[in-house]
Amino acid sequence: MRYRPFGNAGVAVSAISLSLQDQPRLKADDWRKLIFAALENGVNSFEFDGVSPALMEGATEAFSTVERRLLFIGWRLRAQSDRALKAEAIHDMIEQALDRTGLGYLDVATIDDPDANDFPTETLEHLKAVRSARLVRTLAVAGGGDKFDAYVASGLFEAMATPFNLASGWVERNRVRAAMGREIAVIGLDFWPYALRDDRKAFLPKPSLWRRRTDPLADVGGYAFLHDTHGWTPQQICLAYALTEPSLATVQITASTPAELADLAAIAERDLPTGCSAQIEMARFSAQEAERNKRRA
DSSP, X not given: OOEEEOTTSSOEEESEEEEEOOOTTOOHHHHHHHHHHHHHTTOOEEEEOOOOHHHHHHHHHHHTTXXXXXXXXXXXXXXXXXXXXXXXXXXXXXXXXXHHHOOSSEEEEEEEOTTTSBOOHHHHHHHHHHHHTTSEEEEEEEOOSHHHHHHHTTSOOSEEEEEOOTTOOXXXXXXXXXXXXXXXXXXEEOSSOGGGTSGGGSSOOOOOHHHHHHOTTTTTTOSTHHHHSTXXXXXXXXXXXXXXXXXXXXXXXXXXXXXXXXXXXXXXGOOOOTTHHHHHHHHHHHHHHHHHHHHHO
């Protein structure tokens, strides 16, 4: 595993971090084994994004065996159905998080998607208060829209979580690189975009036979290489690519089994296959051109 600085927080986090999301099929012992597998593979960064009893029990047991200072633990703060993340809800979430896990403090608390939820002024003030009380060391915001960008630029947050993958356009790329210039730590999300998990969407439409005869580059630019690269799966290529972006402090993954976790963690030590970077650039350029032509039509 490789480690990177988390902004200016003075700590190093594993290049790959594990998102702990509720998975109904996993029992407490399954969660314990999964987190132990992550630790054994050098992962020290985790984010709770679920609250099921099995997850809480298994994670608490696993983390209790490790010195707290060696862990980097985050918590995702999501709004409920009223679409407003209120100060009282923040207080309850953080209090319950610390009470149920016994961690003592959170390294980062991340409020989720300001473009979909409202954050009243009282909520932001409460976040600053829990940071001042050292219950939370770092504040982050997750998202990717216009309101998200405004929050990132507000100076309140030391970190952000945003999608970044091989299909990301200039807006997403400029966003993460600008954050690095501001010393804002960036957590990369969605490294394996859903649009490329469906084989039917992974390829651009074939040009006409006439164009293929007259244009030597007509067949270049699809994502077929994701499925045709020997010794690599599409998921592995996507993760390896995200890890090449130096502006990302860590790339977040999910896993259901220790074997899956170990397989993904090993990508941190592998370089992209020869030629993949060029294929990725051509595929993204072709997709952008196709989108432009679609809008013109």
